[in-house]
Amino acid sequence: MLILECPCCGVKAEETELSPGHEAHLKRFGPGSSDEEFESYMFARKNPKGVHFERWRHSYGCGKWFLAARCTATLEVFGTYPAQTSEPPPDIVARIKARRPEWEGCK
């Protein structure tokens, strides 16, 4: 079972308490953007087999959104961090690099 520590309330929450919110750090495009930009913001996904940054909601706990770094091939969790972050924090990036030397970084 997947367990993520909620950075908002500190609870080690198991999967049944959480709702996945899919890819994190998407750049938003709205009115005035090109069709390509809007399409890729809405639909195109990295969907990596490996390191993935994603949004989660502690829906049956404190109710807050947060972000997590996780491996989709092994379910290993590299860490969680607050939703008010526009890119993965350095300590989590360092942990991923230590565990996955072949990782090419956030593309």
Add this chain to the structure above:
Amino acid sequence: MKRYSVFAIAREAMRHHTGWERAWASPEPRPSYDVIVIGAGGHGLATAYYLGKNFGITNVAVIEKGWLGGGNTGRNTTIIRSNYLQDPSAAIYEKARSLYETLSQDLNYNVMFSPRGLLMLAQTHHEVRGYMRTVHANLLQGVETEWIGPDQVKRLVPIMNIHGPRYPVLGALLQKRGGTARHDAVAWGYARACSAMGMHIIQQCEVTGVRAEGGVVSGVETTKGFIGTKKLAIVVAGHSGQVAEMAGFRLPVEAVALQALVSEPVKPCIDVVVMANTVHGYMSQSDKGELVIGGGTDSFNNFTQRGSFHHIEETLRALVETFPIISRLKMLRQWGGIVDMTGDRSPIISKTPLGNCFINCGWGTGGFKAIPGSGWAMAELVAKGEPGPLAAEFGMDRFRAGRFIDESVAAGVAH
């Protein structure tokens, strides 16, 4: 290829079964082909088969990283139906279903198509209205379905408890010519027929790169070296995003795990397929007597081919209310597959940014039933370079145009 027939069985019985041929050859790759299909699942093999049968293109290789049929094709619960809501879906799924009717004869391979009838239970008033709408849509599309009341449901499935208490059965959408087929046999039958046409099925060979210059693919890098091709078809389901990345484009697809399980075998007790979308569970009985059960997907991105335990619990809890007699059955096996989900829950059969490269993916939780129709449509796209009427609406440009084929409401559950 020697044909399978009753005479072949008699002949082999007389000579201790020494004369059976291998069903398909295992050749070494040629330097190049007219068409390379990546992925020897049902959809990839059917694409190759109809390229040969409908268009006479037989210099084809199907390249598979594992063993053929080892992906979702060999992991699904084999439900076949075509009672979809939207016209483009009804057209391609009904084409597939009607090809299944004669597939065993066509391939000279018993795929055990069993049109035993399929029920989609309505357990809320919302579902009643939804399915009645689908029945009307199907009538217009030429797909034979009907609405039946709870008494008739009970007559068809005596082991069902229709009185709830949480989710009473209020009626059902019945497709009499829906049912199941043997999943492995579909892959094996197509593989044998492709091999008989001289095509190469190359197993244990992973595609690791796509070589392209000036927007045109020249071949693929594989664990058996570079193989050249004039055209490339990507048909890899759960790994579509990975192969698309090798080819330099991104898809509106995410991979999640879907699970299924079977019970210990019991005597025949249910002779139709039952789907209960509100409670997320579906069930049929295999020829061996096992109850074949499936439920919902895990909703986070996942490539582990396992899935979370609590989904099994949810599925079984729901089914026990509807089928009280299964409450003390032991479950024998559980497994998962990686399904490729698109934003509108409809598949992609499409051209790509590379001129001679085509992709077929996004069948998600429900593509087994589509294999013959999808292969038919994909072969046409690859052969002509333009989609025919079956595939036209499934191009991936629909996401940019906002022209969705929204089946997520109609299909509700994974199947």
